[in-house]
Amino acid sequence: MDGSRVLSSIVHSQVPIHHPYGGVVPELASREHLGKINTVVGQALNKADITRKDLDGIAVTIGPGLIGSLLVGLYFAKAFSYVLKIPYAGINHLEGHILSIFLEERPPSFPFVVLTVSGGHTTLYHVEGIGRYTPLGQTLDDAAGEAFDKVAKLLGLGYPGGVVIENLARSGDESRIRFPRAYLGPDSLNFSFSGLKTAVALHVRKWQESGQKEGSMADIAASFQEAVIDVLAEKVMAAAEKTKVGSVVVAGGVACNQALRDRVRNLASQSGMSFYYTRPAFCTDNGAMIALAGYHRISRGERADLSLDVKSRYPIEDIPTL
Numbered sequence: 520m521d522g523s524r525v526l527s528s529i530v531h532s533q534v535p536i537h538h539p540y541g542g543v544v545p546e547l548a549s550r551e552h553l554g555k556i557n558t559v560v561g562q563a564l565n566k567a568d569i570t571r572k573d574l575d576g577i578a579v580t581i582g583p584g585l586i587g588s589l590l591v592g593l594y595f596a597k598a599f600s601y602v603l604k605i606p607y608a609g610i611n612h613l614e615g616h617i618l619s620i621f622l623e624e625r626p627p628s629f630p631f632v633v634l635t636v637s638g639g640h641t642t643l644y645h646v647e648g649i650g651r652y653t654p655l656g657q658t659l660d661d662a663a664g665e666a667f668d669k670v671a672k673l674l675g676l677g678y679p680g681g682v683v684i685e686n687l688a689r690s691g692d693e694s695r696i697r698f699p700r701a702y703l704g705p706d707s708l709n710f711s712f713s714g715l716k717t718a719v720a721l722h723v724r725k726w727q728e729s730g731q732k733e734g735s736m737a738d739i740a741a742s743f744q745e746a747v748i749d750v751l752a753e754k755v756m757a758a759a760e761k762t763k764v765g766s767v768v769v770a771g772g773v774a775c776n777q778a779l780r781d782r783v784r785n786l787a788s789q790s791g792m793s794f795y796y797t798r799p800a801f802c803t804d805n806g807a808m809i810a811l812a813g814y815h816r817i818s819r820g821e822r823a824d825l826s827l828d829v830k831s832r833y834p835i836e837d838i839p840t841l
């Protein structure tokens with residue numbers, strides 16, 4: 520990582536471990552982190568064709584997230600930093616997603632609006648520079664990715680749900696069922712997906728009780744996805760217009776969704792704005808986006824000391840300004 524070039528990015532997916540439970544089990548997650556962190560870091564160095572002596576700094580996620588998993592990463596980073604006598608920085612996971620667009624060759628220039636939309640977050644930010652993020656709106660209940668995961672579970676499609684729903688939706692009719700869209704008032708940039716989730720649950724129950732007569736599972740998936748995309752796309756455009764920026768970015772796991780990308784691309788081009796997104800590997804959680812944030816923080820002089828702790832809640836307003 521030199522601020523724009525990724526030398527290696529290794530992700531150890533825990534999906535097979537949590538899959539049987541239909542969601543992340545915190546104890547299993549931290550145990551798996553502990554068991555794999557050495558191997559993953561070793562693989563990252565090997566693939567980059569460097570040794571630990573070539574490292575100039577270390578970036579580690581300190582929140583928001585599951586305490587057990589965060590602690591494994593933080594203590595590993597502290598030990599590495601202490602032994603190698605190199606600085607380390609504690610990174611907010613959301614700053615990683617916001618900046619992930621700079622992992623691509625042609626990133627936007629500041630200012631821009633970014634929609635970070637994942638399993639844990641659905642937030643709009645006005646980004647004026649590195650470390651300068653103003654939240655414009657966020658979900659009041661479920662995150663959009665969480666809604667995808669819950670609907671997939673309802674339909675018996677397993678975890679995580681985003682990709683399965685998207686694939687199923689391709690063969691469905693998105694206008695078949697009119698699920699509710701929560702706009703929360705004409706000027707609101709907040710989101711709410713819990714009503715939609717309940718509406719889908721009620722619909723699925725009726726559909727099953729009727730012997731799955733009216734429409735198909737693909738229609739339900741497509742109609743649900745359409746309801747989510749309508750709201751996400753409209754609000755990201757409204758945020759861009761409100762802040763008078765020329766560029767919109769989508770980031771986070773749900774930004775892998777092709778239908779969402781197509782919609783935002785169309786709306787942006789109609790409004791004369793530029794649209795940016797990363798390749799799927801940089802949308803879902805990855806170490807490269809954290810390294811990128813760390814690169815900028817450490818090269819601007821940020822130094823964490825050994826007393827740094829993890830934060831299960833870590834609002835973006837609390838990150839150190841640069």
Ligand code: KG4
Nearest residue numbers: 637638639664679680681772773776803804
């Ligand atoms: O950013 P991420 O990897 O982890 C979090 O920080 O949450 O996002 C994971 C979320 C999951 O909820 C997953 O269902 C969703 O992103 N997701 C998708 C797609 N791919 C992943 N949602 C919709 N369409 C997709 N293609």
Ligand code: ZN
Nearest residue numbers: 616637803804
């Ligand atoms: Zn994430």
